[in-house]
Each structure stands twice: as structure tokens, then as C-alpha cells.
Amino acid sequence: MECLVLEARSRVGGRVMGGSVAGQAVEFGGTWIGEGHERMYALAAELGLPTFRTHNDDGQLLVDLGGRQSRMKPTKGAVPKLSPFALADLGQGLLRFARLAKGVDPERPWQHAHAATLDGQTFETWIRRNLRTPSGRAYFRIATEAVFAADPSDLSLLHALVYTASNADLETLLAVDHGAQQDRVVGGTVRIAEALATGLDIRLGSPVRAIQQSPNGIRAVCRDGATHAADRAIVAIPPTLAGRIDYDPILPSWRDQLTQKLPAGAVAKTFAANPTPFWRAAGLNGQAASDRGPVKVSFDVSPPDGLVGLLLGFVEGGDARRWVRLTQAERRRTVLDCFVRYFGPQAANPIDYAEQDWSAEEFSRGCYGAHFAPGVWTAYGEALRPPIGRIHWAGAEYATRWNGYMEGAVRSGTDTAREVLASLSAGAPTGT
């Protein structure tokens, strides 16, 4: 069997993208492999790519809430030092959320006994109802931005639960050790994409503009007019972009309306390189969590040898929307202001600075992934994964386990490849 990959970009990897800051390899896109990401660890091992631990437990995490700073242990499930009242509030909120998430099946969330109620409200509504203290609410809002690159108002409560259940639990999503940010790949995750690409028939710079489907097969038409015939197609791009392809015949309404309703999050990654990871000497691990942006969450992404100090700052959701409209000088200044606030005046004059705005990328138009607004899972969830005739779907958004992560993308890819093989050996398209 032959397989042809039509890649829109001039490089492979998509939302996984290599970059360089102060001469060091960094990830401009997907970065971490975490506990439970079995396929990714296996893939890295198979491809001979070593991994290393994210700099974490040699220092403390900086918490900046309501203008007051404190430190906390970077242990999975740890919560910030708060007043007893706020702590009780947050503890109860986390427990309630965990209980709700445990009851949701990420494969069929629309079948939940209370699906209509869970999907009829925003995550913001749930936070306001279940958290009473400003600190408790801030914790959930920062966590939402960090995990979804979206604001709690953008998300259905059911979607927050589905995503969390698909990724074990909220603690795993937020943690470094034993969590989703545990390990990195030496040289960057793009090496995995590049290694996988070796030996594949890939046409770079070939964005698909149209997919024609007939009883005899598929014809994909690229922007430059080149056409390619096939028995089956796998559309492995974010749902909102999949909706922009010109399908002939047009997609059934339920599939088209689904893609109308799966927007991408908004996030920019920012990097500041310092001669040394100076925060380590101060007992900090380079991680910050704040209710004041534009950078509300940061990480130490220095190379394994620690000879250069690299800070990664995420600008997410509403912060990203506002921040991208500033001038480059203002963007840099506001980001560095955050780093100074978290790690001190030494952060003011980095030797290098870089940023990557994913919403400005023609072939992503947002990151990390699609989010479901209220009503979408219950109304259109069933239309997400089934193929349409000879057209199949794959990507991090389609994964039932580790949704949104590289691990989910690989699992979805494998599942869809199996689906296509089964459909080919059955001789007829399995889709509706």
C-alpha cells in the first residue's frame, strides 16, 4: 500500500515546531511528554531520541496571586499557600471537579446522565458557583488558560471535564513530575516528527484546497493546482481548518456545523535567554503561576546542561488576543516585566528573546487545540470521529485518551490508520 503525505507547510511537524534561542534548541510548539504518554516514550526510544527531565524539583514554584507572592513545592497535586478559608474553598472545588470528571466518558460524553446540564453552562459559570474566594477562582482560571489556551467563558463545563478525564485528572495536566510536563526530548520534539518523516513520500508546501470524492476514489487538489488520486483520505489538520477545505460533494450538515463550532485556542510562546539560569540560585525553579499577565505561566526550558538559562512564558486566551496587537517592543517589554516580577531584575535584559504567535500561523490559526463551547459536545459530539465516505479524520483533537497532546495525536493517527486499513480490506468506505 502506498501513502502520500500532502503537507501545507514547508516543514513537517505542524503544531510541533523547532526553534532556536541563544543558539539553543527550543520548542516553538508542543514541548513535553508526560506520565502515561506511553506511545511518545516508545516512539522516542524507537527513534533513538533521548529524553530528559524538565527542570523542576530543585527549586520552588512562584505563586503570584492578588499582588502577593509566595512559593510552593512543585509536587503533583500541591496547592498554593493560601488563607485557611481560601484553601478550604480551593480544596472543595478541586474535589468537586475531580468527582465530576471521573463520571465523564471521553469517548461518549453526550451519553452522560446529566450531559445537557453539564454542557448547557460555561466552565466560568461552574467556577463562579463552586468557588467562593478570589484565590480559589483565580486558581481555576489560571489552570484553564494554561491547559486550554482559552478563558473559562469559552468552554463548556462538559468540555473541561471531557478533556480532564481524557488526560487522567487536573493534577496530571498541571504537574511536571508525574504530570504532562515531565520530560523533554534532547534537541526538541521536532526531531520526532523529522525522524518519522524519513522515508515517507511527503510533498511539502502543498496545502489541500479541495477534496473530491467519487465512487472510484478521492482526488485532492492543492493550492498550486496539483491533484493527487487516492482510495482514501485522512484529513489530519485542526477541525476549524478541516472545515475550510472545499469538499465535493459538500460535507453533510452535521459534520460541517461541527467544524464551524470548534475554534482553536489563542496562545503565544515567548522565550528569554539569560547567561545563566540565575533563578535556580534563588531557590526558584523558573515556574510561575500568576493572575496577572500577559505571561501568567512560565517554565525553565534551559538545555540539559544548564549552561544557558532559558525562560518560557505562555501568553494565553484573552491575554494573547490583546498582546498580539501590541508593537513588538511593547510585547517584549510586557513579557520581560512579568519575568522580572517573578524572578527579579536580572530578568530585565536577556541575551536573546523570541516569540511565536500560533494564531498568526496560516496552517494552525490557533493553539493548542480546538475547544468545545457549550452545547457542542451534546449536539455534535457524535459527528466528530466517524469518516464521511472515503474521508477520515485524525489529530490531537480526535483522541479519546491524552486529547490535545502529542500522545493523543499519535494515538488518533494510529487509530485512524487502522480504521482506513479495515475499510480498505472491506472494499467499501465505512463512512456515512
Add this chain to the structure above:
Amino acid sequence: MECLVLEARSRVGGRVMGGSVAGQAVEFGGTWIGEGHERMYALAAELGLPTFRTHNDDGQLLVDLGGRQSRMKPTKGAVPKLSPFALADLGQGLLRFARLAKGVDPERPWQHAHAATLDGQTFETWIRRNLRTPSGRAYFRIATEAVFAADPSDLSLLHALVYTASNADLETLLAVDHGAQQDRVVGGTVRIAEALATGLDIRLGSPVRAIQQSPNGIRAVCRDGATHAADRAIVAIPPTLAGRIDYDPILPSWRDQLTQKLPAGAVAKTFAANPTPFWRAAGLNGQAASDRGPVKVSFDVSPPDGLVGLLLGFVEGGDARRWVRLTQAERRRTVLDCFVRYFGPQAANPIDYAEQDWSAEEFSRGCYGAHFAPGVWTAYGEALRPPIGRIHWAGAEYATRWNGYMEGAVRSGTDTAREVLASLSAGAPTGT
């Protein structure tokens, strides 16, 4: 100045579309002109197209809630006969909603003092909080489906308020006399589109696939490869479809993410023709409002002479999504079952039946218009109307007054034409 219209369809009118049932002209799309729709009345008069009253006050409206039927006067602002408790509940809910809507400025809703709170919740959340009785909630849900072709879970509360404020008030949106459904055009509203098209340079069957923008002007590329040059472009299609055009340079992230977040509603129109409008003799006016679908709302759309009896049934929101997946025979049967339930067994065997599913239309992919999920007005509202360089936007979704109606579309068109003229006489694009 020259103006070229590139029309995707093989006909003019877009979401205004003529049709015929039992040999009588009907509207498969936009149907009514209502109180306050001044431009539309003026346009009809200018084009010599007579209007006539929607059949209304010669009979009563049938209310079918919780399995019980009652009748009510078809007067603007009238509410169904309910138990005293439900009536008080509904009255209070309507009053609260009206007060909230009055405080919203449809031109700049993001500036409302409580914009974040209003936009952080679904309309469903508001209904559950503010209505206590099943009948009160049913009233708001049926009204939402009828007005938005969407479920209350799909909408931000702020959007429900913006739309209502833009269309006077909820009573006007729902009413026939003195309301949005007051008048019809003899021969159908499509005659307005056809009359307007006379003398214009229109290329039918020319869907625009790409818009290229340079310091010298615009180049539009149609699906068949034909290209057209211009100084300015007005993109006058629903936002979700505007997002599918291949722009070069690509749109700024805030504009692209906006169109990712403006899905179209789901609605199908169904028609049953009977030898006579038999329901009139029974004291009914052909209008029904029910909490049981697929047709929850109906109208008498018989021709002015009343020699044939035409019933129009709307299938909206979640009902539309489920109903379009039935077989044609099942669709017809379930629709006629509703008409029989409302108007008696005479409705079971019409002399003609027709349906129009707007989500299946390649160049609409839903109706009546776009809706804003929670968070979208506050995050992206400011990006809705400003041009992007030489590219301007127009359509019912962009109107600040009578948004969503033909009246709003005409006003938006006029406003945008003025904007383009001003930009041309200034010599430079006004957009960012």
C-alpha cells in the same frame, strides 16, 4: 465607479430564496418585513412591490405545552394561558430580560459595565436561574429556537441581549402585527433581490475562493480560476463562510479567530399545502407554539387570496440536527404529525409538501444567521466590523439595528457601501 458582484450561487438572493408549493409562490428563506423595518418597506415601495399582512388576527394562536393545548390571542406581547404561578414566573422573567436588554448597546456590547458576567454564561444558564416553572422555561426556550435557530445552550446571554436590543425587544421579535413577522411581499421577497439585481454586473456561479490584497488593489479568484481586480472588496457572506476564503496576506489573528467562533444556526423550513386554510374555520390562525417538535413553531403562509391553505413549519436548533438525518419519508411524516397535532386530522394529507434545509446549502451552511457563544462578544466583538485593509464586510450579521433580518442586511450593505466610498475618496484603505 464600477461595481462587480461575484455571486456563488446560480441565483441571486442568498438566504432570500423563492420557491413554489402547490403552484403558489412561497419563501424558502427570509420571509417577513416587520414594524420598524423602514428600509425594506421603502425598498418594496420603490421597486413597486406590494406587501400584504401575514394572516394573523382572524384567529387564535395554538399553544401546546407539556402535552396540553390552549389558545391565545395573537397580539403583540400576549402570553399563553398558564397557571397563576407559571404566569407570574414568566412575567417576571420577561421583565428581567427586557430590563437587561435595554441596558445593552448593540454597537458596543463589550463596553457594558457587566459585559464579562453577561458574556460568561449561556442563555440557558440565565433561563434556569431566572425561570422557575417548566412553562416559563419552555416559553423562553421556544422563543430562543424561533428567533435564533439555536438552543439556549449555544448562545451567550450577552448575545441574546444584543440581538434583542438590536431588534427593539423580545415582543417585537416574536410578534406578527407590530412585530417582525407583520408583512409579506406579494410574489415573495426574492422579487426584491431580483429587482435590485437588475442592471448590476453580476457573475452568477462564481464562488470566490481567494482574495489577494496588495498596495495596488484587490484580486479575487473564483473557483473556476477566473480572477477579478478591484480597488476594494466587500465580503457579503455569512462570517463562518468568510473565514473559509483563502486570504493573501492571511487575515490578522483576531479577525480569523472571530470567524472561527461565529457558527450559523440550524433550521429547515417545511411547507404543507392544503386545498383550503381549513384551520381558519376552527378559529385558528395557523400559528402554533409548542415544546414538542420537530415543528415547534408554525405560520399560515397562504397567498393573499387564501384560495389555497399553506402551512409553514420551522424545524430549528437541536430538532433540525436530528430531523435532517431521518429519511425523507420520516421527515415528512414527523412534520405532518405536528400539523395534525396542532390543526387536526385534515392536515394529514396535504396536496403538496416541500422542505428546505439551510444547513445543507453549500453557500449558507446554516441559517438564520451567526450566533455568538459565550466569551465571543467581549473577546472579539471589536473585530467584527472594521475592514482589513481593502476588505470590507457586510451582511445581516454586521447590522447594529435589526441584526439578522433583511432590514439589517440592507442597512449593513448601505453602511459598508458608504464606508468604501469614504475610503476611496480618502485614497487609502481605512482598515488595519
